[in-house]
Amino acid sequence: MNKLFVFFVLALSFFCSAQVSFTSWINSYMQINSYNGNNNPEAFTATFAANGNLNMPYWKLSAKLKQNITSENGQYTIPGNKLSFQPVSTSGQAEPNPIPTISQIGAPLNVFLQENTEVFLVPQSNAAFYNMPTKPNGYYNLQIKYGLTLIGGAYLGGYPSWTKFFAPVEFTAYDQHNNIIGRMNHTFQIQIGTLSGTPPVQQEFSLKINTNAANGLLEFKSMQDYNEGKSVTYTNGMQVTSNTNFQIKVKSLQSNLTSSTGDTIPVNAIRMVLQSSNLANQAVFPISLSIANQIIAKGNTSQAATYSYDIKYFTLPQDELLINAKPQNYSTTLQYEITPQ
Numbered sequence: 001m002n003k004l005f006v007f008f009v010l011a012l013s014f015f016c017s018a019q020v021s022f023t024s025w026i027n028s029y030m031q032i033n034s035y036n037g038n039n040n041p042e043a044f045t046a047t048f049a050a051n052g053n054l055n056m057p058y059w060k061l062s063a064k065l066k067q068n069i070t071s072e073n074g075q076y077t078i079p080g081n082k083l084s085f086q087p088v089s090t091s092g093q094a095e096p097n098p099i100p101t102i103s104q105i106g107a108p109l110n111v112f113l114q115e116n117t118e119v120f121l122v123p124q125s126n127a128a129f130y131n132m133p134t135k136p137n138g139y140y141n142l143q144i145k146y147g148l149t150l151i152g153g154a155y156l157g158g159y160p161s162w163t164k165f166f167a168p169v170e171f172t173a174y175d176q177h178n179n180i181i182g183r184m185n186h187t188f189q190i191q192i193g194t195l196s197g198t199p200p201v202q203q204e205f206s207l208k209i210n211t212n213a214a215n216g217l218l219e220f221k222s223m224q225d226y227n228e229g230k231s232v233t234y235t236n237g238m239q240v241t242s243n244t245n246f247q248i249k250v251k252s253l254q255s256n257l258t259s260s261t262g263d264t265i266p267v268n269a270i271r272m273v274l275q276s277s278n279l280a281n282q283a284v285f286p287i288s289l290s291i292a293n294q295i296i297a298k299g300n301t302s303q304a305a306t307y308s309y310d311i312k313y314f315t316l317p318q319d320e321l322l323i324n325a326k327p328q329n330y331s332t333t334l335q336y337e338i339t340p341q
Contacts, residue, residue, distance in 0.1 A: 020050045020059075020129055022173040022182030028093070029139070037152030043188065044146040046121075046171065048181075054131040054140050056178035058260070061122040061144075065113040069167045069190070076159055076172050078150075078190070080115040081206050083167060084266065087121070092141040100141055106253055107144075108335055110160060113169070114208060121146065121171075123253055123333035134239035134309060150190060162257035165190040176260050186234045204304070206241035207338040213237030215309050216334075225321060231314035237249045238274065238311055238336070240297075243304040245341040248274070248297040248333055252289045257330035269321035275310040284306065289334070299340060 012054055024047060030040040037319075046061060052169035052198040063085060066197060069078040069213065079133045091101040106126035131140035167188040173181040190255050213234035250272070256264035276296050315322060 001319070012112065019180050020048055020054070020056060020173075020175075022184065023047045023049070024171055024186065026186045026188065027186065028189070028335060029189045030150065030327070031191045031193050032156060033193055033196060034154055034197050035152050035154065035197045036081075037150045037156070038087075038145055039149045039201075041147040042150030042237070044085065044186070045093075046144045046146070046173070048129060048140075048142045048173065050129065050131065051137040052133065052142045054129070055129075056175055057125070057128040057262075058258070059122070059125050059129060060120060060174040060178075062118045062120045062172045063111070063113065063327055064118045064172070065115050066168045066170055066185075069165050069212075069325040071159070072164045072166070076323075078164070078165055078167075080113045080167075081153050082153075082155075084110050084112040085121055085150070085187075086110050086149060087203060088147050090145075091143045094131045094140050094142070095131060095138055097130060100125075100181050102144075105144075108253070110149075113167075117208075117211070117214075117276055118172070120333070123335075124258075124331070126254070144148070146162050148188060153164045153204070156192060156195055156197075156282050159192045159198050161192060161194045162296070163192045165192070199267060204240070205244065205246050207248065207336055208239045210234075210239060216313050218313055218315065220322075223234045227318055229317040229319070231312060231317045233275070233310050233312040235310050236308045237251045238305045238309040240299070241304065242301055242307075242337060242338070245300050246298070246338055247295050247341050248338050249293045249334065250287070250289075250296050250336050251293045252291050253335055255291050257332045259326070259328035259330050261328065263326050263328055263330070265325050266321050267291070267332050269315060269319055270313055270332075271315065272311065272313050275312055276307065284309075293337070299319060301341075328340070 026044050027042045030038055032038050065080045087102045090099050104127045107122050111121055170185050172183045175181055218230050218232055252267045258264050268288040270289045272283045284297045288295045
């Protein structure tokens with residue numbers, strides 16, 4: 001997942017609210033008995049709690065696989081991108097509105113882990129932590145339950161039966177100013193049992209946004225930047241590996257770039273295109289950002305290959321969508337995905 005920022009002039013704002021705490025617990029064990037992999041539907045539960053009046057928009061929740069998923073004896077590893085989290089349900093209490101749903105929060109429905117990389121289970125919540133109780137210090141509580149999936153494949157046959165693996169994950173909650181609300185560390189256990197069935201012919205593909213492009217920045221410093229348009233390119237910002245024909249899509253999880261004070265810019269003011277020094281058997285498509293999933297690249301291959309792309313974000317000269325923007329920091333969150341053609 002990739003976050004795109006538009007910085008005009010740094011503007012500071014202050015927000016007062018009840019103090020929110022972040023805690024969590026896990027159901028850590030999952031056993032794999034089939035080449036289809038497995039899912040633990042109650043693997044992780046995040047809890048946010050506070051007392052009194054509360055209105056905290058745009059909060060975030062991330063997960064970071066702190067190291068390789070390594071076997072107990074240290075001889076085997078499972079790639080981090082074989083594990084993913086899925087939001088299952090929300091519960092809790094608040095006044096006067098009910099606790100927001102997964103859909104209202106805007107949480108992605110499947111988030112794959114990457115070694116030593118922070119990925120966002122909630123990139124920027126569309127629903128605030130909100131509580132206006134009738135009694136002083138009325139209690140607020142939001143619980144989000146997540147499932148954990150290890151995807152199946154022939155690769156599982158490469159591990160001896162009853163090998164146990166450990167996946168240490170760090171969860172961090174942020175407020176709308178990216179201040180840390182809390183941080184929790186948990187270790188998940190995965191045990192490979194005796195696998196049933198026949199190893200499938202596996203289509204394998206992966207997509208990684210590299211560290212240099214994890215937080216995109218378009219900075220407008222002068223009227224010339226507006227008149228001529230602004231662009232930024234992240235060299236080798238995306239890496240794709242595939243052994244089958246693939247397509248890459250991207251969408252914004254919000255319809256507007258939003259500031260911490262609630263001002264907005266339509267997200268389609270930002271355009272993007274992938275670039276590569278070698279586009280043999282590939283095609284790329286410039287787009288304006290949208291909440292709709294849009295294809296930005298296609299590739300044709302029948303054997304494992306790795307592709308590296310530069311990511312370019314840009315604006316058009318004298319774009320009317322930007323002329324009335326107030327001097328603030330604006331952001332949205334992008335979700336990239338790779339699928340077979």
